[in-house]
Amino acid sequence: MDDVVIIGGSFAGLAAALQLGRARRKVTVLDTGLPRNRFAGHSHGLLGHDHKPPLDILAEARRQLTRYPTVNLVNARANSVSGGIDDFSVLTGNGESLGARRLILSYGITDQMPAVPGFAEGWGTSIVPCPYCDGFEVAGQHWGLVWSGLQSHNQVRLFHDWTDRLTVFADGHDIPPDIRADVARRNIPVVDGRITEIDRHGGHNPTLNLDTGPDVTVDILFAHPRNKPSAGLHESLGLATVDTPLGIALKADERRETSMPGIYAAGDLANPGMPSVTTASWQGAIAGISAQQSMLV
Ligand SMILES: Cc1cc2nc3c(=O)[nH]c(=O)nc-3n(C[C@H](O)[C@H](O)[C@H](O)COP(=O)(O)OP(=O)(O)OC[C@H]3O[C@@H](n4cnc5c(N)ncnc54)[C@H](O)[C@@H]3O)c2cc1C
Missing domain, CATH: 3.50.50.60 (FAD/NAD(P)-binding domain)
Incomplete structure (x- = not known):
């Protein structure tokens, strides 16, 4: 034994x-x-x-x-x-x-990878969960954040230590008005609509295709499945x-x-x-x- x-x-x-x-x-x-x-x-x-x-x-x-x-x-x-x-x-x-x-x-x-084509393929390279793990290497660049719930508001505040170029993707979430107002006060754009596909370019710079509006390319995407x-x-x-x-x-x-x-x-x-x-x-x-x-x- x-x-x-x-x-x-x-x-x-x-x-x-x-x-x-x-x-x-x-x-x-x-x-x-x-x-x-x-x-x-x-x-x-x-x-x-x-x-x-x-x-x-x-x-x-x-x-x-x-x-x-x-x-x-x-x-x-x-x-x-x-x-x-x-x-x-x-x-x-x-x-x-x-x-x-x-x-x-x-x-x-x-x-649990969402059923969005390109998400699983980019996980760990162009799509990452944690700024302490991967933020330093892309500091100052254009970051994207896929909204996953109220905890995403903390991420918005946290990310400011690495970059002031952030775009939030609501991805179908209903972001409460007071939080939306706080995000707007920080000059951070919120892109509404659902993410339908993520294209990668050599492993980096993911381009997000949305069901409404034009595609958006960022340098790195943070997500929390x-x-x-x-x-x-x-x-x-x-x-x-x-x-x-x-x-x-x-x-x-x-x-x-x-x-x-x-x-x-x-x-x-x-x-x-x-x-x-x-x-x-x-x-x-x-x-x-x-x-x-x-x-x-
Ligand atoms: C994309 C990505 C990047 C990350 N980068 C960093 C980073 O840079 N720095 C950092 O500190 N953290 C990072 N993390 C977080 C880090 O991966 C985890 O915190 C860490 O791996 C947790 O270690 P663990 O031993 O608890 O679990 P894991 O490392 O997940 O290990 C669990 C082990 O259990 C085994 N296992 C599962 N089921 C069974 C079973 N039934 N029988 C036997 N074995 C089983 C699995 O095969 C695996 O080997 C990252 C996470 C992700 C997703």
């Missing part, structure tokens, strides 16, 4: 495995190799790893984990989970059944969740324990605040340490 099975071996899961391996705990990490930022050429904002391809950061982390003989990295999906604290059972896509005293869920979230957990294991376990503006997140306390004793959660799957590689790694480390300390005799 493992001390801990970690489901999802990206930034959060590997950070948990690192702490557990250093504490000489027996750990299996299950991973299917699809981190959320795999569409991006470079990852930004992680101290010591700024402007590196995200898959290179993860490959280096996996290489470093080979130092720890009690950590087993397995390329497999966790298909189902059952049991309770001190006696969990995880069934993998390889047909294996793993026993564990604790579980860490770090299987991330999946962005809805997302959902990348697996449904928390549902079968009945774990508590909280709503986020774009989906749900698992509820976890400050030690990253979920609503079920012995199950910890880390990373985008359980981060209703500001998901990033840094916060995922930090939460993963806390989850690993919390799981380890919960097993002290």
Whole structure:
């Protein structure tokens, strides 16, 4: 039996495995190799790893984990989970059944691409979600923002630190009059109508085709599609969740324990605040340490 099975071996899961391996705990990490930022050429904002391809950061982390003989990295999906604290059972896509005293869920979230031709193709290059991740490289240029709800108003205020050339695309949303007035006061144009297609020119400068009015080209487009957990294991376990503006997140306390004793959660799957590689790694480390300390005799 493992001390801990970690489901999802990206930034959060590997950070948990690192702490557990250093504490000489027996750990299996299950991973299917699809981190959320795999569409991006470079990852930004992680101290010591700024402007590196995200898959290179993860490959280096996996290489470093080979130092720890009690950590087993397995390329497999966790298909189902059952049991309770001190006696969990995880069934993998390889047909294996793993026993564990604790579980860490770090299987991330999946962005739901809207059915707009060109959107999925541009995701991570000409269409991005986060100014901290991708804003510096396009500072001062013409940005577009696809309105996704009231939280977009915060983005309008936030983006001002990077550019004063912003166009808002309502994309069928009814933007309340007071917010429209605030956006207008900032000299930011709002383009009404739905986005019907996004053309790219060599990966950048997306052109938005609208069902009303002429096409608009920007240098970079920010968008926040809805997302959902990348697996449904928390549902079968009945774990508590909280709503986020774009989906749900698992509820976890400050030690990253979920609503079920012995199950910890880390990373985008359980981060209703500001998901990033840094916060995922930090939460993963806390989850690993919390799981380890919960097993002290
Ligand atoms: C386009 C884009 C660009 C971004 N750029 C940046 C950036 O520059 N800087 C930054 O800090 N953040 C960036 N982010 C955010 C960053 O990608 C996430 O915050 C980070 O990946 C979260 O790490 P995680 O470990 O929680 O989840 P993920 O990295 O999404 O990893 C989850 C892992 O779980 C695996 N998995 C899923 N289901 C199962 C299962 N059933 N069994 C086993 N394994 C499973 C997946 O294959 C995946 O490897 C970006 C996001 C996007 C969408």
